[in-house]
Amino acid sequence: MSIRKGDLVMVIAGDDQDKKPHKVLRMIPSKGKLVVEGVNRTYKHVRPGKNSQGGRLSIELPVDCSNVLLFCGTCKKGVRTKISYTPEGVKLLVCKSCLKAGRAGVLRVVAKADPKYATK
Ligand SMILES: [Zn+2]
Incomplete structure (x- = not known):
């Protein structure tokens, strides 16, 4: 994978496609996946506990690296x-x-x- 944490990517498949680049938050090379800011968001219901007060937390789930393209600032698109x-x-x-x-x-x-x- 040529994408790294902190890179900008374009989403080219799935429900969260748009014309804006998104930041890569985390890479999961062993699974060929990555977590992209604002993409594949879902709610995780957390019980109140020691470290959190619980409730609905909005988190991003990993997406497959084949669903994104690295964003080129010169071309202004995923490449x-x-x-x-x-x-x-x-x-x-x-x-x-x-x-x-x-x-x-x-x-x-x-x-x-x-x-x-x-x-x-
Ligand atoms: Zn380019």
Whole structure:
């Protein structure tokens, strides 16, 4: 998964699709799922106890990572991504949509320069 906690994603499937990007609150890589702010909300009924006064708590349930796309600030939409390397061997996460439009489209530096991937 190329998405990380704190990233913005677009929801592309299910009841909570809209045109706005949402923040990723938590990743669950072992299940291929993530929790997105304001998406897949439900109510959890909590009994009054030591730590809470109980009642209906609004919480987000995890959604499958295939239902979201990483948001590209340049394209202003959810995009497919790919991994590429600079000539120096720096690992980058790149927006495919930006590439198509002739832009660099670097979304994030994934790893520092590694001579193994250097092409010069
Ligand atoms: Zn883009």
